Amino acid sequence: MTGETRAQSIRQLLLALAPSTVLGAFFITLPLFAPMGSLNMFIKFFILAIFTMSLNLLFGYAGLFSLGHAAFFAAGAYATGILLARGVIESFWLVAPASALVAALLASIFGLIALRTTGIYFLLITLALGGLVYSVAWKWVSLTGGSDGLSGIPPPEFVFFSWSATSTGFYYFTFSIFVICYLLLYLITKSFFGRVLIGIRENELRMRCLGYNTWLYKYIAFILAGAFAGIAGVAFTYFNSYVTPYSAAIMNSAMVMLMVIIGGSGILFGSVIGAFLITFLEYYISLFVPERWPLIIGIFFIAVVMYARAGIAPYLFKIWAKVEQQYGSLKG
Amino acid sequence: MEVLRVEGLSKSFGGFEVLQEVSFCVEAGEEIAIIGPNGAGKTTLINVLNGVLPCSAGQIYVCGQRTTNAPPYRCCRLGISRSFQLNTLFFNIPLLDNVLLASQGTQLSWFQMLRSISQKSFLAKAQDLLEVVGLWEKRQVPPRNLSYGEQRLVEIVLTLASGSKLLLLDEPSCGLSAAEVNQLLNIFDKLPRDIALLFSAHDMGLVFSLASRVIVLHHGRLIAEGTPEEVRADSRVREIYLGGGQ
Amino acid sequence: MILFILASGLTITLGLMGYFNLAHGVLYMFAGFIGFSVFDWSGSFLLALLASTITAGLIGLAIERGFLQHLGGEINNQALITIGFLFILENLALWIWGPIPRDPLTAISLGGTIEVPFTGGRLPIYRLVVIFIGLAIAMGLWWFDKTRLGALIRAGMDDSQMLRGMGINLPKIQIGVFAGASALAGCAAIIAGPLLGMNLQTSFDILILALVVTVVGGAGSILGAFIFSLAIGLVSTFGKVLFPEVAMFIIYASMVIVLVFKPAGLLGRELGK
Numbered sequence: 001m002t003g004e005t006r007a008q009s010i011r012q013l014l015l016a017l018a019p020s021t022v023l024g025a026f027f028i029t030l031p032l033f034a035p036m037g038s039l040n041m042f043i044k045f046f047i048l049a050i051f052t053m054s055l056n057l058l059f060g061y062a063g064l065f066s067l068g069h070a071a072f073f074a075a076g077a078y079a080t081g082i083l084l085a086r087g088v089i090e091s092f093w094l095v096a097p098a099s100a101l102v103a104a105l106l107a108s109i110f111g112l113i114a115l116r117t118t119g120i121y122f123l124l125i126t127l128a129l130g131g132l133v134y135s136v137a138w139k140w141v142s143l144t145g146g147s148d149g150l151s152g153i154p155p156p157e158f159v160f161f162s163w164s165a166t167s168t169g170f171y172y173f174t175f176s177i178f179v180i181c182y183l184l185l186y187l188i189t190k191s192f193f194g195r196v197l198i199g200i201r202e203n204e205l206r207m208r209c210l211g212y213n214t215w216l217y218k219y220i221a222f223i224l225a226g227a228f229a230g231i232a233g234v235a236f237t238y239f240n241s242y243v244t245p246y247s248a249a250i251m252n253s254a255m256v257m258l259m260v261i262i263g264g265s266g267i268l269f270g271s272v273i274g275a276f277l278i279t280f281l282e283y284y285i286s287l288f289v290p291e292r293w294p295l296i297i298g299i300f301f302i303a304v305v306m307y308a309r310a311g312i313a314p315y316l317f318k319i320w321a322k323v324e325q326q327y328g329s330l331k332g
Numbered sequence: 333m334e335v336l337r338v339e340g341l342s343k344s345f346g347g348f349e350v351l352q353e354v355s356f357c358v359e360a361g362e363e364i365a366i367i368g369p370n371g372a373g374k375t376t377l378i379n380v381l382n383g384v385l386p387c388s389a390g391q392i393y394v395c396g397q398r399t400t401n402a403p404p405y406r407c408c409r410l411g412i413s414r415s416f417q418l419n420t421l422f423f424n425i426p427l428l429d430n431v432l433l434a435s436q437g438t439q440l441s442w443f444q445m446l447r448s449i450s451q452k453s454f455l456a457k458a459q460d461l462l463e464v465v466g467l468w469e470k471r472q473v474p475p476r477n478l479s480y481g482e483q484r485l486v487e488i489v490l491t492l493a494s495g496s497k498l499l500l501l502d503e504p505s506c507g508l509s510a511a512e513v514n515q516l517l518n519i520f521d522k523l524p525r526d527i528a529l530l531f532s533a534h535d536m537g538l539v540f541s542l543a544s545r546v547i548v549l550h551h552g553r554l555i556a557e558g559t560p561e562e563v564r565a566d567s568r569v570r571e572i573y574l575g576g577g578q
Numbered sequence: 579m580i581l582f583i584l585a586s587g588l589t590i591t592l593g594l595m596g597y598f599n600l601a602h603g604v605l606y607m608f609a610g611f612i613g614f615s616v617f618d619w620s621g622s623f624l625l626a627l628l629a630s631t632i633t634a635g636l637i638g639l640a641i642e643r644g645f646l647q648h649l650g651g652e653i654n655n656q657a658l659i660t661i662g663f664l665f666i667l668e669n670l671a672l673w674i675w676g677p678i679p680r681d682p683l684t685a686i687s688l689g690g691t692i693e694v695p696f697t698g699g700r701l702p703i704y705r706l707v708v709i710f711i712g713l714a715i716a717m718g719l720w721w722f723d724k725t726r727l728g729a730l731i732r733a734g735m736d737d738s739q740m741l742r743g744m745g746i747n748l749p750k751i752q753i754g755v756f757a758g759a760s761a762l763a764g765c766a767a768i769i770a771g772p773l774l775g776m777n778l779q780t781s782f783d784i785l786i787l788a789l790v791v792t793v794v795g796g797a798g799s800i801l802g803a804f805i806f807s808l809a810i811g812l813v814s815t816f817g818k819v820l821f822p823e824v825a826m827f828i829i830y831a832s833m834v835i836v837l838v839f840k841p842a843g844l845l846g847r848e849l850g851k
Contacts, residue, residue, distance in 0.1 A: 305655055
């Protein structure tokens with residue numbers, strides 16, 4: 001490599017890493033200058049971002065339109081709640097993996113059922129399965145606390161320390177979980193597995209004729225998506241210190257689908273954007289007109305689907321590509 | 333070596349019999365054309381051989397292995413690839429990705445799931461394939477932005493990419509101009525000697541330039557088989573194609 | 579029976595037009611509220627019925643013309659947009675009428691009971707009226723299905739280009755159907771008025787029930803909707819009394835089971851999507 005092209009490659013690399021570094025620095029230093037109230041918003045954003053990315057894997061990449069994804073979120077949330085509120089286990093290191101496992105297990109069962117269908121039937125069946133979970137959460141009072149849910153859940157215990165949900169410690173806690181999940185999902189989506197999912201989304205018949213066992217890929221994606229949703233659920237329960245049937249409600253499934261689409265389905269970072277946008281909007285709107293939130297989100301929803309179906313991420317990426325072009329090729 | 337053996341293959345939809353007792357063999361490296369009037373069952377035959385449709389009766393053996401009613405992906409792994417009459421591509425992703433996906437369907441190992449899709453060896457192979465059809469420069473273009481003729485070439489390329497021993501081509505020259513058909517013939521020329529072609533066609537020119545053997549289907553039955561000249565001279569075939577053909 | 583009226587609307591839109599309208603339930607609620615208000619103001623049941631039916635029809639029309647029409651038949655987008663409307667209308671209703679649930683209408687002229695022969699029990703007249711109306715609508719829809727118009731609509735679903743080529747004004751028909759189905763929802767709301775009252779939870783609960791009926795009975799099948807709305811209505815009412823914990827679960831589970839084994843519903847047509 002000549003000196004010039006070497007400098008160019010380094011420049012390009014720096015440019016590519018710039019956004020993540022800037023964002024990373026922003027999030028890490030946030031607690032220094034932001035009030036606790038908005039820190040809470042960011043915590044919620046991190047949790048919802050994980051939830052959104054999980055659905056993006058299923059819908060954006062594999063093309064499976066599910067309106068019952070909240071079921072896995074709730075599974076993780078309730079598993080955590082039940083284990084903690086009943087005082088069965090206390091350590092975070094046991095509760096969290098166990099709950100994620102519960103969500104993954106549920107996904108493995110639901111996947112077997114739902115993946116026998118396609119198209120609108122898949123949509124309906126995921127809706128129904130989500131409803132099943134909701135009805136269990138609502139009615140099995142002895143287990144789930146019914147409509148009141150479970151409360152009084154203690155903060156995460158890490159053996160030597162614990163953070164209450166309103167501390168900066170908790171903020172870094174959720175931030176780390178978010179970063180880990182993001183990196184894992186990034187790896188998955190950029191890998192061969194992720195490309196196969198895209199192929200399945202684009203033309204499943206062709207993929208099958210090319211030698212891919214598409215059902216198996218879809219099934220694995222389903223389970224992974226469920227597992228990550230469950231992780232988000234775990235964090236959610238710790239954050240709120242309670243869990244209610246709402247986490248399984250169809251409204252929740254619809255909201256996460258909205259976040260995927262607004263941010264940009266099929267683009268992992270899009271989910272981060274989508275989750276941030278909705279969390280941000282909800283936070284500020286609830287400061288002024290909390291009762292009108294569903295109305296506003298409904299209008300927003302329709303506007304996006306009608307006019308910006310691809311979401312925000314593609315636009316951002318285009319702009320960023322231009323920036324890269326401009327600065328990446330400057331000499332010296 | 334026998335690449336394909338079909339015994340007594342029948343397929344019916346409800347009461348409607350589309351294929352009746354079709355039997356034939358294909359040796360390695362042979363080029364066989366399936367001809368017949370519209371509705372004779374050519375595409376159905378390909379769909380059944382490929383695993384896209386289950387058969388109602390009969391057996392299929394690919395490279396000695398039974399593939400009767402096996403799902404398409406198993407058929408592909410065992411050595412049989414197909415192209416579609418209507419371009420069935422991944423229209424919205426770059427051409428290069430189309431080929432990369434196509435070439436790796438039969439090379440799978442779960443340990444490699446997390447690697448990148450554009451590993452050197454596969455990239456090189458994709459480059460070879462695209463250069464043969466002269467589309468390497470357009471590798472970042474999604475197929476929906478290509479011309480019909482180019483898309484058709486991509487359709488064939490995707491089928492070649494799996495490296496199967498037997499290629500089922502459903503009307504490969506469908507919609508192509510004479511020049512484009514020549515390009516197609518060039519590609520087939522460059523194929524390794526041991527790859528067999530089984531293609532359905534209406535274009536008799538293509539049949540005569542390419543096929544060493546011809547199978548004639550009529551109402552789902554195999555009514556004639558032989559070299560192109562033999563089939564052309566066959567009286568039953570002449571009856572069916574009276575005034576038709578090319 | 580009320581469920582039937584609502585569900586028939588849904589099954590028609592879905593089966594005959596290929597439109598997936600999740601806002602159907604909220605139409606019920608919204609139009610219902612309007613109707614209730616009209617009743618408060620005018621004291622006339624009939625007027626309320628008219629008001630809610632027409633409003634529902636109009637809103638349905640607006641949704642279809644303004645939005646659904648432009649989506650090109652992609653079910654996913656339809657589901658999303660109608661969910662959006664669900665949010666909007668539900669919140670609007672909250673805004674306009676407040677969160678307090680409405681008690682069942684007391685329409686004095688429709689009260690009273692009659693004696694049932696043989697059993698010696700007493701049945702409210704109104705319930706009989708409801709059953710009667712339900713049957714009437716069922717027969718009406720069934721007859722409609724058999725008419726040329728019904729056949730046209732079904733043909734339109736299968737191959738709209740062909741119909742247009744034949745010079746038939748398909749869009750107008752489609753509008754009519756969608757508006758009609760929506761109107762049915764509004765109608766159902768007021769007919770249910772004296773029996774059920776209205777609250778905010780309703781939009782969602784009723785949507786689920788209607789959806790289950792549509793799925794189990796089969797999209798586009800009036801007969802299916804009829805049979806299963808009865809069945810599910812029974813399960814729902816008795817279930818809540820006899821085994822409350824499991825009633826909801828059973829309803830959802832039946833939807834799942836049908837979807838797995840016979841997605842077209844027990845009596846319906848393939849949606850082919």
